[in-house]
Amino acid sequence: xxxxxxxxxxxxxxxxxxxxxxxxxxxxxxxxxxxxxxxxxxxxxxxxxxxxxxxxxxxxxxxxxxxxxxxxxxxxxxxxxxxxxxxxxxxxxxxxxxxxxxxxxxxxxxxxxxxxxxxxxxxxxxxxxxxxxxxxxxxxxxxxxxxxxxxxxxxxxxxxxxxxxxxxxxxxxxxxxxxxxxxxxxxxxxxxxxxxxxxxxxxxxxxxxxxxxxxxxxxxxxxxxxxxxxxxxxxxxxxxxxxxxxxxxxxxxxxxxxxxxxxxxxxxxxxxxxxxxxxxxxxxxxxxxxxxxxxxxxxxxxxxxxxxxxxxxxxxxxxxxxxxxxxxxxxxxxxxxxxxxxxxxxxxxxxxxxxxxxxxxxxxxxxxxxxxxxxxxxxxxxxxxxxxxxxxxxxxxxxxxxx
Amino acid sequence: xxxxxxxxxxxxxxxxxxxxxxxxxxxxxxxxxxxxxxxxxxxxxxxxxxxxxxxxxxxxxxxxxxxxxxxxxxxxxxxxxxxxxxxxxxxxxxxxxxxxxxxxxxxxxxxxxxxxxxxxxxxxxxxxxxxxxxxxxxxxxxxxxxxxxxxxxxxxxxxxxxxxxxxxxxxxxxxxxxxxxxxxxxxxxxxxxxxxxxxxxxxxxxxxxxxxxxxxxxxxxxxxxxxxxxxxxxxxxxxxxxxxxxxxxxxxxxxxxxxxxxxxxxxxxxxxxxxxxxxxxxxxxxxxxxxxxxxxxxxxxxxxxxxxxxxxxxxxxxxxxxxxxxxxxxxxxxxxxxxxxxxxxxxxxxxxxxxxxxxxxxxxxxxxxxxxxxxxxxxxxxxxxxxxxxxxxxxxxxxxxxx
Numbered sequence: 001x002x003x004x005x006x007x008x009x010x011x012x013x014x015x016x017x018x019x020x021x022x023x024x025x026x027x028x029x030x031x032x033x034x035x036x037x038x039x040x041x042x043x044x045x046x047x048x049x050x051x052x053x054x055x056x057x058x059x060x061x062x063x064x065x066x067x068x069x070x071x072x073x074x075x076x077x078x079x080x081x082x083x084x085x086x087x088x089x090x091x092x093x094x095x096x097x098x099x100x101x102x103x104x105x106x107x108x109x110x111x112x113x114x115x116x117x118x119x120x121x122x123x124x125x126x127x128x129x130x131x132x133x134x135x136x137x138x139x140x141x142x143x144x145x146x147x148x149x150x151x152x153x154x155x156x157x158x159x160x161x162x163x164x165x166x167x168x169x170x171x172x173x174x175x176x177x178x179x180x181x182x183x184x185x186x187x188x189x190x191x192x193x194x195x196x197x198x199x200x201x202x203x204x205x206x207x208x209x210x211x212x213x214x215x216x217x218x219x220x221x222x223x224x225x226x227x228x229x230x231x232x233x234x235x236x237x238x239x240x241x242x243x244x245x246x247x248x249x250x251x252x253x254x255x256x257x258x259x260x261x262x263x264x265x266x267x268x269x270x271x272x273x274x275x276x277x278x279x280x281x282x283x284x285x286x287x288x289x290x291x292x293x294x295x296x297x298x299x300x301x302x303x304x305x306x307x308x309x310x311x312x313x314x315x316x317x318x319x320x321x322x323x324x325x326x327x328x329x330x331x332x333x334x335x336x337x338x339x340x341x342x343x344x345x346x347x348x349x350x351x352x353x354x355x356x357x358x359x360x361x362x363x364x365x366x367x368x369x370x371x372x373x374x375x376x377x378x379x380x381x382x383x384x385x386x387x388x389x390x391x392x393x394x395x396x397x398x399x400x401x402x403x
Numbered sequence: 404x405x406x407x408x409x410x411x412x413x414x415x416x417x418x419x420x421x422x423x424x425x426x427x428x429x430x431x432x433x434x435x436x437x438x439x440x441x442x443x444x445x446x447x448x449x450x451x452x453x454x455x456x457x458x459x460x461x462x463x464x465x466x467x468x469x470x471x472x473x474x475x476x477x478x479x480x481x482x483x484x485x486x487x488x489x490x491x492x493x494x495x496x497x498x499x500x501x502x503x504x505x506x507x508x509x510x511x512x513x514x515x516x517x518x519x520x521x522x523x524x525x526x527x528x529x530x531x532x533x534x535x536x537x538x539x540x541x542x543x544x545x546x547x548x549x550x551x552x553x554x555x556x557x558x559x560x561x562x563x564x565x566x567x568x569x570x571x572x573x574x575x576x577x578x579x580x581x582x583x584x585x586x587x588x589x590x591x592x593x594x595x596x597x598x599x600x601x602x603x604x605x606x607x608x609x610x611x612x613x614x615x616x617x618x619x620x621x622x623x624x625x626x627x628x629x630x631x632x633x634x635x636x637x638x639x640x641x642x643x644x645x646x647x648x649x650x651x652x653x654x655x656x657x658x659x660x661x662x663x664x665x666x667x668x669x670x671x672x673x674x675x676x677x678x679x680x681x682x683x684x685x686x687x688x689x690x691x692x693x694x695x696x697x698x699x700x701x702x703x704x705x706x707x708x709x710x711x712x713x714x715x716x717x718x719x720x721x722x723x724x725x726x727x728x729x730x731x732x733x734x735x736x737x738x739x740x741x742x743x744x745x746x747x748x749x750x751x752x753x754x755x756x757x758x759x760x761x762x763x764x765x766x767x768x769x770x771x772x773x774x775x776x777x778x779x780x781x782x783x784x785x786x787x788x789x790x791x792x793x794x795x796x797x798x799x800x801x802x803x804x805x806x
Contacts (some may be wrong), residue, residue, distance in 0.1 A: 014457035021458070048479070054417035055424070055483045056490035065489070068497050069482035072475040076451070080458045080474035086468070087459035094471050099546055143502055 001033040001125070001166045005135065005157035008042035009174050010231035011077050014084075017041075020172075021084035021092075022233065028090060033125040034190045035164065037135040037157040038081055040073025048073060053058070063108025067137075067147045074134035074153070082132045092130040095121065097137035098145070102156065102173075104138035104168060106352050110149035113156075116163040133134055133160065151212025156306060158215050162222035171211065172231035177238030178203065178210055180403040181255040185391045188398060192253060193236075197241035198350050201255045202380040205291075206256035206344035216240065237238055243348050251356060252348035252401040257394050259387060261291070262314040262338040263373065265306040266321065268331040270298065278324060286320045291342070292375040292382060302331075306373060308384060340372060341390035345380035345397060357381045363400035369393050404436040404528070404569040408538065408560035412577050413634035414480050417487075418448035420444075423634065424487035424495075425577075427533060430503045431493060436528040438567065440538040440560040441484050443476025451476060466511025470540075470550045473512075474499070477537035477556070485535045495533040498524065500540035501548070505559065507541035513552035514541060516559075519566040521754075536563065554615025561618050565625035572627055574614065575634035580591030581606065583806040584658040588794045591801060595656060596639075599646035599751050602656045605783045608694075609659035609747035619643065646751050654752035654759060655804040660797050662790060664694070665717040665741040666776065668709040669724065671734040672701065679708055681727060687724045691716045695744070695778040695785060709776060709785060714741050732751050743775060744793035747785035748800060766803035772796050 004024065011017050020038070028034045048069050052061050061069075078094035085092035101117035124131050135153025138146050146153055155169055161169035178200065181189040195203075198218035204213045210228055219226055219240065229237025269275055274296070283290060293307045309317060318336055326336045349357040357374075360381055364371060369392065373384040385393055407427065414420050418473040423441070431437045451472050455464050458759075481497035488495035504520035527534050538556025541549050551558055557574055564572035576594045584592040597710065600604075600623035613631055622629055622643065632640025672678055680700065685691060693712045699751040700706050712720060721739055728737045760777075763784055767774060772795065786795055 014454050017458050049485055051417050051488055055420050055487040059490050061482075061486040065482045065485045065495075065497055068478060068485075072478045072482075073473045076454075076472060076476070079464075079468045079475075080454055082468045082471075083455055083464040084458040086465060087462050096471075096548075137772075145499075189511075222729055283737060 001035075001164060002027060002162065003037065003157050003161040003166045003169045004169065004172060005033045005153055006038040006172045006231055007153065007174070008039040009044070010041040010172055011081065014080065017077070017080050021081055021088060023231070024081075025085055025088055025090045026156055028130050033120060035125070035131045035133055035160060035166070036081065037133045037153055037160065038074065038077045039135050039153040039182075041077055042071040044076070045070060064144060067108050067145050068257070070147050071134070071137045071145045074136055078132045078134045085130055085132070090130055091128060092132050093124050094132045094134075096134045097156070100131075100133050100160070102138035102159070103142060104146045104148065106140045106142070106144060106146065109147055111146035113138060113159050116159055118163040121160070121164065122215065128298065145395065151215050154211050154215035155218060158219045158224050158226060161224045161226070163219070169226035170237070171226055171228045173210065173228060174230065174232065175210065176230045176233070176235050177228050179254065181394055181398050185257065185394050186255070186398045189403070192238050194239045194241060194247070195253055196247055197240060198243065198379055199346050199348055200240050202344070202346040202377065203254055203256050204259060206346065206380065208343065248349040248352055249364040250347060251353045252344070252345045252403065253349070254346055254395055255398050255401075255403065256344045256346065257390050258342040258384050259390060260311045260318050261308050261342050261384065262311045262336060262342045263306055263308050263340055263384065264314070264317050264321070265304055265335045266325060267302075267304045267335060269303045269305060269328070271301050271303055273338055275328070279305065279321065282320050282324060283317060286316060288317050288320070290369060292373060292384065293300035294373050294375060308340070308342065308373070314338060339387045340384045341387040342382055342384050343390065343393050343397060344380055345401065346380045348379045350381070359400060360397055363396050364393055367392065367396045369396070404567060405430060405441065406438045406451070406560050406564040406567065406569045406572045407575060408440040408556055408573065409442065409575045409634055410556065410577070411442040413450070413575055414441050414484065417483065420480070420483050424484055425489060426486055427484075428491055428493045429671040431533050432487045438524060438528070438534045438536055438563060439484065440536045440556055440563065441477065441480045442538050442556040444480055447476040447479070448473060455536050470511045470548050473550050474537070474540045474548045477539050481535045488533055488535070493533055494531060495535050497535045497537070499537045499749060500559070501542035503534075503536050503563070505536065505541035505562070506729060507543060507549045507551065508709050509543045509547065509549065510547070512550055514549035516541060516551070516562050516686050517603050518667075521563065521566040522801070524563070524567065535777050548663065554618050557614050557618035558621060561622045561627050564627045564629070565621070572629035573640070574629055574631045574715055576613065576631060576637065577685060578613065579633045579638050580631045581634070584797055585660065587724040588660060588797050589608070589801045592806070595641050597642045597644060597650070598656055599650055600643060601646065601782055602751055603643050605747070605749040606657055606659050609661060609745065609749065609783065609785060618784070621688070646663050651752040651755055653750060653793065654756045655748045655750040655806065657749055657754070658797055658804075658806065659747045659749065660744040660793050662793060663714045664711050664743045664745055664787065664790070665714045665739060666709055666711050666743055666787065667720050668707055668738045669728060670707045670736055670738060671730070672703075672708060673735075674704050674706055677733070677752055682708065682724065685723050685727060686720060689719060691720050695776055695787065697776050697778060701724045711743070711745065711776065717741055742790045743787045744790035745787050746786055746793065748804065749783045751782050753784070754781055760800065762803060763800055767796055770795065770799045772799070
């Protein structure tokens with residue numbers, strides 16, 4: 001039993017839908033039971049959002065109505081995909097999220113799956129049908145239509161695979177899998193055959209956005225082994241799975257880069273409990289997503305707190321923190337820098353191999369690249385550097401770890 | 404409590420949806436509970452059907468998948484209309500057919516409503532909300548999405564009005580109401596203020612297609628008084644209601660014309676039981692819709708059977724009947740004529756006033772218009788004439804009855 005997921009680009013036209021239908025049918029004819037989760041055709045969601053803005057220019061539409069609107073996108077695709085398969089001699093049945101037994105909480109536009117009753121899907125599969133399932137959507141117990149937010153179709157596929165105890169879940173996208181680095185930056189980058197959930201999560205959070213973290217987290221939690229592969233060719237993809245001893249043979253799995261970062265530093269902060277908390281509470285309340293946080297204490301007993309964030313949020317962060325800094329008074333001051341980039345190396349192998357950081361820093365130093373901030377986790381080492389040197393740094397580090 | 408229905412042209416753009424939202428809100432603010440049934444935006448259904456043809460060029464898609472696809476049209480409109488009302492300060496909640504408790508049989512693409520549980524709609528109305536309801540759709544007991552076929556949104560409105568025991572049902576369209584004749588043909592034609600269900604049905608079946616007959620029949624059956632009116636202005640419309648004695652003061656309510664008709668005659672048929680049956684069974688099996696049927700016996704004991712149908716079905720009817728005529732053998736022959744039109748006068752008043760037919764025929768004769776076929780019901784007199792004389796005939800008859 002295989003659960004497949006096809007994203008918006010893969011089903012972006014009726015011609016593409018026919019190509020996807022052929023692939024699904026081929027999988028079925030190879031002797032598999034198949035559930036195919038499909039997204040809205042690319043462009044459709046944007047068109048719906050635009051119309052919502054036209055009828056409701058002054059107010060954000062309620063999440064309830066937004067979900068009723070957005071859910072039509074996937075519902076259109078499931079019907080068309082099922083028709084295409086039936087036309088080719090297969091037997092496909094479409095199901096909306098609700099019909100497939102996907103129950104969510106009532107957090108409209110970003111609902112969480114609370115339960116899946118896969119009995120209807122299983123019944124259709126056992127009757128020999130291919131099930132075409134609308135991604136990204138579900139229904140509350142009270143019968144309201146909900147959507148799952150960004151990456152929702154991936155989540156539908158992985159959650160349904162878990163509920164069905166499927167043998168494999170395939171996430172079809174427009175790239176061949178997860179790469180050791182972005183091939184547009186590092187021409188030597190190659191596809192990774194197998195990667196651990198935690199590595200995938202660190203790659204995602206450090207710029208390699210093949211999938212949203214929540215889907216990977218869900219897969220990890222329920223032990224759903226899945227494959228990221230290309231819907232346009234037959235190349236094998238990247239298997240994402242639980243870690244196993246062999247994986248540690250490779251110290252570093254991949255290199256991620258993230259551009260357009262900015263850094264905010266609050267300097268000369270007195271070492272008093274609660275100040276860091278007030279800073280990050282204000283940032284959180286303002287809905288600003290931050291990434292690395294670094295704090296250093298100087299000999300004077302004063303602290304410098306720095307964090308990075310996307311450049312587009314820089315001004316908002318400054319406006320949010322200015323009153324706090326002013327209240328703390330002299331000599332506390334705020335300093336912001338943009339034009340920085342983040343470079344991360346990720347690998348569960350580094351747990352048992354010391355010296356990864358040193359090896360990375362040496363490679364960068366040899367090439368004259370200055371490191372600004374450092375942040376590490378058990379399986380990741382990240383640094384910020386000048387954005388203009390980011391691509392050069394990626395090449396150097398990729399090569400230093402023989403990827 | 405008012406149930407309103409807005410057709411595809413009335414909600415054909417986001418701008419139009421905002422205009423409709425204003426009208427709904429105005430009705431609500433005047434102190435009414437309001438349920439507004441909306442259709443798919445004009446053009447959307449055609450676009451969906453076109454896509455279905457693209458993914459399934461060789462086979463008719465299954466009705467099940469066609470309904471999943473088509474239902475997205477109305478679902479899009481309900482969300483946008485609810486958003487528009489909320490934006491204007493109202494409180495609207497959208498409901499799909501299923502959420503509104505509309506249960507149908509499983510005849511996909513032309514389902515019949517088998518039951519309505521209006522408790523959720525009533526609860527929302529009692530909580531002070533405006534309910535925006537998707538027309539044209541429902542769900543089977545087994546949870547499949549269905550659509551109601553042509554005129555389905557009108558039917559949704561009238562059926563919901565019946566289930567809610569609403570005080571009034573308003574069918575908003577792009578004309579001011581039902582006219583005594585098509586104003587493009589007869590400039591003197593005027594809007595009818597009140598019309599009986601039976602008259603409306605006869606008008607519909609004789610060419611004045613403001614609404615599909617099934618909705619009017621449903622309204623008649625459940626005694627739902629409704630108004631046909633224009634969504635682009637505030638003119639009062641035509642009230643369609645149970646007949647009452649005053650209505651008979653007007654002998655003829657209106658004049659309908661139907662163009663592009665053809666006539667098929669099977670002549671010299673021996674007067675043997677079963678021949679007419681075999682002819683019309685064959686026509687019915689071929690899915691051809693016929694209108695007037697006339698049979699005359701000549702002195703020779705031979706019969707001529709004629710019927711009218713739309714010109715586009717003429718060839719199909721000929722092909723269907725040719726083998727039957729050949730089997731009957733000489734002297735039976737088939738003759739077909741196109742270029743004919745139908746003219747009908749309708750009015751419950753003619754039940755108690757003799758001479759309507761004579762008056763009509765005299766008016767036509769005076770103007771040199773030759774009558775080909777005649778067919779009458781209790782409240783209708785219809786004739787076929789040469790199509791080129793149809794407009795002239797409509798003017799003459801409209802004037803003869805002082806409409």
